[in-house]
Amino acid sequence: MSTNDKNKKSNNSFNPMWIYAIVGFLLIGFWLFTSSMGGEVKKLDRGTFFEYLKEGHIKTVRLNLEEHKVDVFLTDEALKLDQFKHFKKENSNMTAFAQAGPQYSFIVADNANFETEIEKAIQENKLKTAYTNIPPDEFGKMFWNILFWIILFGLLWYFMFRRIGGAGGGPGGQIFNIGKSRAKLFDENDKIKVTFKDVAGLEGAKEEVEEIVEFLKNPEKFTVLGGKIPKGALLVGPPGTGKTLLAKAVAGEANVPFFSLSGSDFVEMFVGVGASRVRDLFKNAKDKAPAIIFIDEIDAIGRARGKNNFTGGNDERENTLNQLLTEMDGFGTDTNVIVLAATNRADILDKALMRAGRFDRLIHVDLPELGERKEIFEVHLKPLKLGEDVDSEFLAKQTPGFSGADIANVCNEAALVAARKNKNKIERQDFLDAVDRIIGGLEKKNKLIKPKEKRRIAYHEAGHATIGWLLPHAAPLVKVTIVPRGKSLGAAWYLPEERQITTTEQMLDEIAATMGGRAAEEVVFGDISTGALSDLERVTKQASAMVSIYGLNDKIGNISYYDSTGQSEYGMSKPYSEETAKTIDAEVSKIIESQYDRAKNLLNEYRPQLDQLADKLLEKEVIFREDLVEIFGERIFEDDESIEPPGNAVSTLNTNPSDTIVVGEEPVEKND
Incomplete structure (x- = not known):
């Protein structure tokens, strides 16, 4: 059965809510019909009743013994009299059911006394009047009460359990379907606009995904030589580098059922x-094979088993992972289903999940290089109204370390900056202001x-600017400001x-440039302030990495205590002795102190x-x-080729937020 036939079948299936609607309309109609039966019933006093x-x-x-109500029905001869002719006129427009209704009614205080009086009056006057009474309907009352609660609980069941189940239970929308997959299916009927043309840069990763x-x-092209189609590919990279975008492009290009979920x-x-x-x-993917399953942020269920049991563990997550391992490479897995997954924490994934036969390919999606950033800028600049001075290559040079998501944000922010200035086009300065806004804040x-x-x-x-300018391996300074921006004062x-790669001399020069701010305070004012918090945080991390990770210290030697598997996160002990810890702290x-003195x-x-530089800063607030x-x-x-100086005194920014030097009571909020 085709997908269209299944969709038609599901659309034409009977909805049980129609039963509730029909029953409700019948009850309302019956109530309205019976409430209007018999026309208008007039009130009658007790004395006039006995006269009639x-x-x-x-x-x-x-x-009616329960309601103490007396219904009075007139004879056909009485209805012909002038004093009762209005009843006859009303009854002429009614059905046979309505004609059976009473013409008068009144209330009695004591049922027993009324019964005695009317029986006596009938006997004394030898009347043909019939007297009846209606006993209390206990069964009917109980029936309607039970029906009311059944309907109430039925509605509660539908709107609570069915709707909640529908939100988390998949097809059918019932709580019993909560074990159904939440994956969203994209097939040939869904028009996915993202293709590989929309994925700029990432040439290596895109090539491997295109091959999938x-x-x-065309599987015969590969299987004719005896090869097998890969069962899975894992996209690994920092946030914002385009892993999910690649998956969307696969969905747009593959023309096979594509199941997407997190x-x-x-x-x-x-x-x-x-x-x-x-x-x-x-099961759904195998029924529609060949198909692709995409699991975004797979580390939510793929974390290594047994690594965090000191917190109580999570057997449910491990059971889910075990089932995933079985489905990806177990008995009977000969169907044409490929699993794509994405994560930025590949180091914490279970080894069984990473082995060949499950994820045969590990595709690294790294931060874009200069040429790739230029391509990404060109994609995001297409829908914008640009000025003549906007150059994608220039923008790419000003944004090292930016991911694809960061570049998209820069382009959008530049459009907002230009609109705020009531411009008709987005100019180069707007992009530079946008980078300023994103990195440093408003x-x-x-x-x-x-x-x-x-x-x-x-x-x-x-002080930062001076030391950075004088040291050969420090990054060239582009802009200094003492205008408060974000949480920083400068x-x-x-x-x-x-x-x-980075050499020892390069790291030492960077540490010295970072400590230049506090050093300038001590040289000029003879004391220091709390404004160097972010500087101290940064240099401490750099120096610690030199000693304990990169093996760049003579006393510790060529030893690294870095654990790339991530297992040390769950350990309570250090991989070195107390004596070594003291040596590391001392080194x-x-x-840091040697570079501070330098x-x-x-x-x-x-x-x-x-x-001179400080006076110019006080005068202009921003220098270039x-x-x-x-x-x-x-x-x-x-090296003049490593940097293109901005023309017309245009400001540029360092795109690594950790390189931003800050003075003030609070450090810049860093974006890792």
């Missing part, structure tokens, strides 16, 4: 639900700062060199230039690379 009774105008008297699509479209969709409070959903997911020019504090901030930032931005402190010596040597060239001269050890 003695005159022989009353055919039937009916007493080719496996499904790892958290398997997690539920009920025991056994996760494993049941895995079974249902693969400018707070109205924030009040005392002149004494502002002078300290100026010297702090001038900041210095650099354009770091894009390199794959970290030695590195920065102070440089600042004392170039004190006049430091004062050209101002440092005017004071210090050109950097003779700078």
Whole structure:
């Protein structure tokens, strides 16, 4: 049966809610019909009733013992009289049921006394009037009460259990289907607009994913040589690099059923639900094979088993993982189903999940390089109205370390900046302002700062700029500001060199440049402040990494205590002795203090230039690379090809938030 036939069948299936609707309409109609039977019933006093009774105008008297109500029915002869002719006129427009209704009614206080009186009056006057009474209907009352509660609980069952089950139980929407898969199915009837053309950069990752699509479209090309189609591919990379975008492109290109869901969709409070959903997911995929299953954030269920049992463990998650392992590579797994998964925490995934035969391919989706960033900018710049000075290559050079999501955010923020300025086109400066806004936060020019504090901030930032300009391996400075932005009171931005490895000398120069702010405070004012918090945090991490991870310390030697498997996260002990821990602490402190002294010596040597730079900062609040060239001269050890100086004194930013130097009571909020 085709997908269209299944959709038609599901659309034409009977909805049980129609039964509730029909029963409700019948009850309402019956109530309205019976409430109007008999026309208008007039009130009658007791004395007039007995007069009509003695005159022989009353055919039937009916007493409702429960309601103490007397219904009076007139004879046909009485209805012909002038005083009762209005009843005849009303009855002419009614049905036979309505004609049986009473013409008069009244209430009695005592049923027994009324019965005695009417029986006596009938006997004394020898009347043909019939007298009846209606006893209390206990069964009917009980029946309607039971029916009311049945209907109430039925509605509660439907709206609570059925709807809640529908939200978490998959097809059918009932609580008994809570073990059904939550995967969203995309097939040939769904028009997915994302294709591989929309995925800029990521050439290596895109090539491998495209090959998976080719496996499904033309399997004979590969199986004719005896090869087997890979069972799974794991996309690994930092957040925002395009892993989910690649999966969307696969869904748009494959032309096969594509099941998409998140790892958290398997997690539920009920025991056994996760494993049941895995079974249902693969069953549906096998029924539609060839098909692709995409599990985003697979680390939600794929975390290594038995690593965090000290917190009580999570047997339900482990059961879900075990079922996933069985479905991916167990007995009977000969169907043409490929599993794609994405995570940025591959180090914590279970080894059994990572082995060949389950995820045959590990595809790294790294941060884009310069050329890839240019391609990504060109994709996101297409829908924008750009000025003539906007160049994708220039923007790519100003954004090292940016992911694809960051670049998309820059383009959107630039459009908002231009719109805020009532421009018709987005210009280069708008993009640079957007980068400023994303990295440093919004400018707070109205924030009040005392002149004494502002002078300290100026010297702090001038210290960073001076040391960074004088050291050969420090990143070239581009912009310094003492305008409060975000949580910072001042900041210095650099354009770091894009390199794959870092030497000891480069790291030491970076530490010295980072400590230049506090060193300038001590050199000029003779004391230090709390404004170097983020500086100290950064250099402590760098120095610790040099000693205990990268093996760049002579005393510790070529030893690394870094655990790439992530298992040390759950350990309560260090991988080294207490004596080694003391040595590490001493060497970290030695590195930081030596570079701090080095920065102070440089600042004392170039004190006049430091004062000029601080005065210019106090005067202009924002200075650029050209101002440092005017004071210090050109950097003779700078590689001119590694940086393109911005023209017309345009500001640029360091795209690594951890490189932002801050002074003030609070550090810049870092974006890892």
